[in-house]
Amino acid sequence: MVSEALKYKDVLLWFGNSISMDVPSLEEWKEAEEMMNFLKVFLNVTKTFSTVRRPSSHSYMKEVYSIRSTLLEDDMSFNKTLQILFFDMKIRFANYWESPNLILTLACVFDPRRKLLFVDFCFQDAYGEKTDKYYERMRVVQSSLTIFYDEYERMTYNTERVTSSGSPEVERGTLEKMKFEMRFSQFQFQNRHLRPNKSELDNYLEEPLVVSDEENFDILQWWKRNSDLYPTLAKMARDFLAVSISTIASESAFIVAGRLTNKLRNSMNAETIEALVCSKDWFGSIDSSFN
Structure with a gap:
């Protein structure tokens, strides 16, 4: 959302000023952009860890180390808006890094x-x-x-x-x-x-x-x-490589199964539910390969 708003920063500033509306200052826009760039690393890591279509365990070390590199950047500590968030994340990650999986x-x-x-x-x-x-x-x-x-x-x-x-x-x-x-x-x-x-x-x-x-x-x-x-x-x-970094895949399977079985469709046996869940996953994989 912030990334989309930044594209129209000048337009939003002009429109807000034209109708005498309080709008973020240039300094606040700059801080928002810095926040977005800082969190982008974590967004990319989350996407990698959350994938369910291909193995991700072999990417663990690379992605975790990219987070470490980001948190060790000195210039981040000088941003007042990010300071509290930055140091809190740095302490939490230091504890995690001491006992990696x-x-x-x-x-x-x-x-x-x-x-x-x-x-x-x-x-x-x-x-x-x-x-x-x-x-x-x-x-x-x-x-x-x-x-x-x-x-x-x-x-x-x-x-x-x-x-x-x-x-x-x-x-x-x-x-x-x-x-x-x-x-x-x-x-x-x-x-x-x-x-x-x-x-x-x-x-x-x-x-x-x-x-x-x-x-x-x-x-x-x-x-x-x-x-x-x-x-x-x-x-x-x-x-x-079959080890899952995230629980999203397993949680997603339970959600899909929950949609298949409800009060109107609760007489299906376990084999039928398994076949429907697997079929949906396989057909989704085929569609994504063509796209």
């Missing part, structure tokens, strides 16, 4: 355009290079990433083992061959820390960053194309 921080690593390098850059820029705080933050992120990777690798191995041993109709020769391959896979898994070969995670992190613009990059398609190259990491990416 670890899962969402790890989700940033699965963006091939940034990987762990971006997390390193943010912490280094925030705490300074070679400081205890920087090393502690990076240690937590790196160790957590390794723990998650080892667990997913173990689950992948167990899944393959159950799949190969759960088919009784396989010919005996083929079954023995599969058992032999599984024994080797088990040996390989148990001795993975002794091998000089690099893991999927190491190879992924050492690969050059993907160069792509923000609008046209489809992170899910990238992981789908590279799932053969990084099978374990692709499963991790599927789960981490």
